Amino acid sequence: MAGVVGLAQRWEAPMRQAVEIDLSPSALPLYTLLSLSRGFAAYLLSLAFTLTYGTIAAHGKRAEKIMLPLLDIGQGIPVLGFLPGLVLGMVALFPRTNVGLELACIVMIFTGQVWNMTFSYIGSLRSIPEELHEVARIHRFSFWKRFRTVEVSSSVIGLVWNSMMSMAGGWFFLTVNEAFTLGDRDFRLPGIGSYMAVAIEKGDGRAMAWAIVAMIVMIVACDQLLWRPLVAWSQRFRNADVEGEAAPESWVLNLVRRSAFLRRLRLRRRRRRRATPPSPAPMLAVAEAISGASGERVRTGILAAVGLVAAAGALLGAWKLVGLLARVPSGEWVVLAGALGATFLRTLAALALATAWTLPIGILVGRSAVWSRRLQPVIQIVASFPAPMLFPIVTGVLLVLHVPFGAIAAVLMFLGAQWYVLFNVLAGASAIPHDLDEAADVYAMKGRARWRMLFVPAVFPFLVTGLVTAAGGAWNASIVAETLTWRGKTLETFGLGSLITKATREANFPLLTAGVLTMSLALVLLNRLVWRRLYRLAETKYSLNR
């Protein structure tokens, strides 16, 4: 982190002209496509990162010990804290063109996408049955063949599902990623996020509405044309023995699969395949070396080299970091602590708000198979919508109701966080075993007793998972929620998020670093002290694994 910031400071980039954003609706389709292409570029980056990082982490027992906690920390760090350094660095690297800014934006979207994909992939790799590994060894699979047939195949379902979630998560900070002020410099990329940002700045309600419509169209199109078919397709990798749940379906995929044209194509391909004998798989020397008997030494060597470079980098970074932090006056640290407390309270309020409505509603809906089937896709699309785009509208309404902005910020944080809780409660409610329900019926467990003794304990593990994710989201969202430009004037409330935003605006890098670091530390600490304990309780007492 310090490295990026340092790099940014050293490279004094020339002033850039901000792109003029056209607020007429006819400009939106192009902007939407531009944003979408950034999202996909970031997604490809995420996928490549996931496959490499996950494969390395899952293969070496020692590597795993370092790489998993690193991932955990990476997930907790407020992504927006990286933005200034990244933008300055990238722009400096490509001073003449927009490439630097584009790359910075893509990397920012990437940081919003990548974590749960990588976690899911590593999780899948670890749960591959030992027999499959043994088969691969007995039949001397090459590295690539094992990667393809064993590892990727076993993780496709989780990866596809998390890809869908990741794409949605990547949009969250789009308004900030595409339009961004740093010190006296204004960075802007043509896209739906910057369109919205400019619309908010100018208080143009019609343009805001158009941006929201365009965003919804983009999300629905992605969902129906890409993710649904992929999810349905991925079911073929399902472990055959698990039955019961209705398999996901996609009308697009059904259409494709049943079309006569494709059927003919498939037949022709089969025939051709039979005609030509299978060629032996290309043997890659490196892959052979890695999977071969002598591979262990090579692998250890590579690992050691990577570790050495990483350690050197970390050392250098820590040195820079100390240097930066030393420039933060001690009075500022007190302010930081206070801001931390304020944002912490706001996070709690956001979580309480989210739990208060999602727990009863989630349980009621999740327990009805009909309703959850009907509402699930709708909720999914609603949840994919980046909440910051709604901030101005919600703020406007609440300001009219004379709610102080300090409280509004908590509501804004809640907007994005609630969905994580809702999804998990829904899943939990639909997983309540049928016979427990019948037992409650037979033994006259009614009304409040039923909620207290059956529903709430049964969804508790799911609720905890949802709250952990929601808490992380709320902390990150505080950066955009505690400061808001509304009809030309800036609303601000005291908190860690607004402090980070202010430091960014004023290009106060020591304070920015201190703020980001404080937030990351607070997240790690909360994870260790609070969430992990709740997890343990959920896994032992409230687990439904009987």
Place this chain on the structure above:
Amino acid sequence: MSARPSPAAAPPIAAARGVDKVYADEAGRKRVILKNVDFEVRENEVVAVLGPSGCGKSTLLRLLIGLIPPSAGTVEQHGKPLEGIHPGAAVVFQNFALFPWLSVSDNVRVGLNGRPLPAGEAEERVKAVLAAVGLSGHERDYPKELSGGMKQRVGIARALVGRPELLCMDEPFSALDVLTAELLRTEVYRLFTERTSGLSSVLLITHLIEEAVFLGDRIVVLGANPGTVRREIVNTVPHPREYRSPAFLQMVELIHDVVTGVHLPDSPSAPSATGPGRRVAGPVAPLPAVRVGEILGLLEILADHGGTMNLFDIDALTDYDFGRTIAVAKGAEMLELVDTPKNDVVLTEIGRRMVSASTAGRPALLRVELLTLGVFGLVIRELAKDPDTPLTGDSVRDLLAERLPTVGASELFETLVNWGRSGQLFDFDAASDTLALYSGREEDADD
């Protein structure tokens, strides 16, 4: 305790009068689970309901105590229409249904819900019932810490603590290993015969003939597709019951015969004409839910035993429960590979040819037999309308549900596909759920 017929005046504790139960699956296809069932649980009796899996016996239990409503007919308690849950009923569930987050004693106390008692007495009752099922000292344990047998003891304690007039047991020992099940069965037998727990009547759901004879005063045999009451037998085996006593063995034999008669009737099977006329497809009848591999396995066993075997000897050789053995025999009989006079299974000439055929030769033999079955004729006619276009699985399931409403269409479809692929009649692509006429091409999984 022998069957004590209650005075004619007292109405039954629970009764079903002309009850139907129809379910619809996700696609809206209806399936008749129970058809016109008349059934009673009287005072002071243990009724065992015996039937193969899928015949609706658990559904009958749930109807009688009001967990689910009937589609037609009425359910009564003490002569009055049942509203809500039967007030005097308690249930021991197949998979225990304990609340994992409640301790053993709290789980048992759930059984006192809706039966307000002074605090002290509730405590006493829980303690007493835990002692009765051998769980003293485990009050503070959580279900997760207990073995399966102990869990079911908690389930039994929870059911008994409220002193129910009707104790329902839904395959209570089938989730346990054989030895644990036997121990618990004996203890439950003692509870029934000693009648110390304020218990009046018991409804036992089981698929094991021995279990029904061991515990039941009256044994009700259900037939499947749709579930109906086929026979009622008063169990005359005197107490104390011993598995090896002649009376017990005789009773088991009798019930075997009844069950076989219900599921494998001796009347000649439909397409029995031999010769050139054989290709005429018989009536559209459901297929038993067994795989061709199981049928071929049965033929191998028969061939090893000289071509003839008693059904119960086959049952003893396999790990199957009786209902499943019968289903396999029935499948083989439909394909004319065996004959089933009385309780015997006899290899037919076609069956012998099938056994001696090579693996590659078997599909052709099987295909000839499949074509005599009406249900295959039905589907093939549908496919032949446009041989180049495969049918979706759903449309075939709809077709089956329409013609055979008493069978689960999805299950029947699965069996149909299994048989049809083994006889190289169909190609089935699971990924797109499409069924086509067999093309002779290899099925290819990856594309």
